[in-house]
Amino acid sequence: MPQEDLKAQVAFAEINKRAQAQPTLVKKVGAVIVFDITKGGNVQQSWTVDGKQGTIYEGKPKEGATAQVTITVDDDDFIQLATGQANAPALFAKGKLKVKGNVMLAQKLSTLFKEQSKL
Numbered sequence: 001m002p003q004e005d006l007k008a009q010v011a012f013a014e015i016n017k018r019a020q021a022q023p024t025l026v027k028k029v030g031a032v033i034v035f036d037i038t039k040g041g042n043v044q045q046s047w048t049v050d051g052k053q054g055t056i057y058e059g060k061p062k063e064g065a066t067a068q069v070t071i072t073v074d075d076d077d078f079i080q081l082a083t084g085q086a087n088a089p090a091l092f093a094k095g096k097l098k099v100k101g102n103v104m105l106a107q108k109l110s111t112l113f114k115e116q117s118k119l
Contacts, residue, residue: 029108033106039075
């Protein structure tokens, strides 16, 4: 089954570029967070923000890393989040963003997205 092109792919590529230029940004998150990006309610792709290693990569956490938080969000909603057009609490309240794990750690992502709202 061919995978749909996800807008999130472009956003994560951009976030990763900035993260490599400013490694301390990702380390500020200080946790391993997985994003499951969905289309039509089905997970299409996952990305891992590894705040312990200071890296962002496509896929689930690498060996030795465990996600403390998993965020499930639709591709379109993720783009609104990444560009600052929507905020996580509002999406969460509408049931458009699901968080499994330590919700307080998820709030640390705002430091990463604040920098990305210039996308």
